[in-house]
Amino acid sequence: MCEFNIIIVSILKDKVRPVFPFTAIVGQEEMKLALLLNVIDPKIGGVMIMGDRGTGKSTTIRAIADLLPKIEVVQDDIFNSHPSDYDLMSDIVKTQVGRGDNVPTRLIDVPMVDLPLGATEDRVCGTIDIEKALTEGIKTFEPGLLAKANRGILYVDEVNLLDDHLVDILLDAAASGWNTVEREGISIRHPARFVLVGSGNPEEGELRPQLLDRFGMHAEIRTVKEPSLRVKIVEQRSKFDSNPYTCLQEFQEQQDKLKSSIVAAQNRLSDVTIDYDLRVKISEVCGTLDVDGLRGDIVTNRAAKAFAAYNERAKVHINDIKAVIILCLRHRLRKDPLETIDSGNKVQQVVNNILNS
Incomplete structure (x- = not known):
């Protein structure tokens, strides 16, 4: 093992308990x-x-x-x-x-x-x-x-x-x-x-x-249904359990790259803007879905900005909104405690009608 790899393994072993790398998570x-x-x-x-x-x-x-x-x-x-x-x-x-x-x-x-x-x-x-x-x-x-x-x-x-x-x-x-x-x-x-x-x-x-x-x-x-994907998940976990430090070393470059992207997005976030017409469309979606209050509007605006910042953009695009809006609204449609949470189909239909118009 080269000196560089020994240093990395030594640093990793200083951790109290190895944590499964985020970039190794499948699906x-x-x-x-x-x-x-x-x-x-x-x-x-x-x-x-x-x-x-x-x-x-x-x-x-x-x-x-x-x-x-x-x-x-x-x-x-x-x-x-x-x-x-x-x-x-x-x-x-x-x-x-x-x-x-x-x-x-x-x-x-x-x-x-x-x-x-x-x-x-x-x-x-x-x-x-x-x-x-x-x-x-x-x-x-x-x-x-x-x-x-x-x-x-x-x-x-x-x-x-x-x-x-x-x-x-x-x-x-x-x-x-x-x-x-x-x-x-x-x-x-x-x-x-x-x-x-x-x-x-x-x-x-x-x-x-x-x-x-x-x-x-x-x-x-x-739960993942596709057999090949299930096998990949099991293999990934088994590899980590048998030798966590080797697994961490394998994904170190990806981890460092993602960490840099997160820090850059945090620094860029305050400069990201969203046009007025896109803000109106977000509120139109919330109104059509009969979302109570304004929390859904606010969160969707924030999430779209964060997504744009993560993708190195200074301005929110309509695709940024489409990527996050279901995550922000699906749980706000449930009025009755006995109802189940919408899977996102209802939100998706309204989003397609309004954002694609």
Whole structure:
């Protein structure tokens, strides 16, 4: 083995646990696209992934987190505060920066936090030590999962089985970018900017329409039926399980290329524009489908811009809208909790009538 390869393998072995490479995942294009667009623009609002058991939902979500470049955080800060972006700082760091203090930083992997089904509200939001606050006048905060997930990804497997109250808290934090904990008149607020990813099996029930609507995108995945593709997936997984570091080395170039594309898209995103007539067509589609509220319009505009940025364009094309609009709208058509989510055929028919006219 040459010296270069030895170095790569050595670096890879420093990882606590090897993660299956994102670029090695075969099929499931809807899920992969939805995740990519959400990491390019977290303001899309997260993604709900529904599909059969054993279709690689968890593997893909962990793979996208492992693919992302390291982020700079303030050293010893429990909220992963950004050293220069005011909106991503905790109050303590804001005070330090305001005083002109030297704020040491370090690079960390993008946080990937799993929320267990049995989690309590205190575990999710964090807790305040009331006794210490009352006796010593010191606000002592024990951070929860929302603090740890700041500037990263919060993954909830079987989100459709999670208590609605907790889902509401997660969605509120994801939408506002902040988490507020209040106990006995004492309040602590901290940044909680994360990509919320929920997954589940539709056989175990769907989320209520009111909660489902607040996820930016909805991806459906199905078990692959084509024999040759199933064989390829099994071979890929077996290769990784038998020798993960060799597999990671094999896909290193593709991983690096995709990582560069994501960073470039994030930097390009703010300059991407969408013409007025295309915005009107998006709203016309939403109106024709009787989508409640304006969340569908907003998310589709954001997703189309992210898709254009990913494809190195400064202006949204009509094909960018066609590529993302089903992911953004299909879950917003369900009005009755007893209804099933449209597979996308209804959205596709309206899109063909309006966008092709």
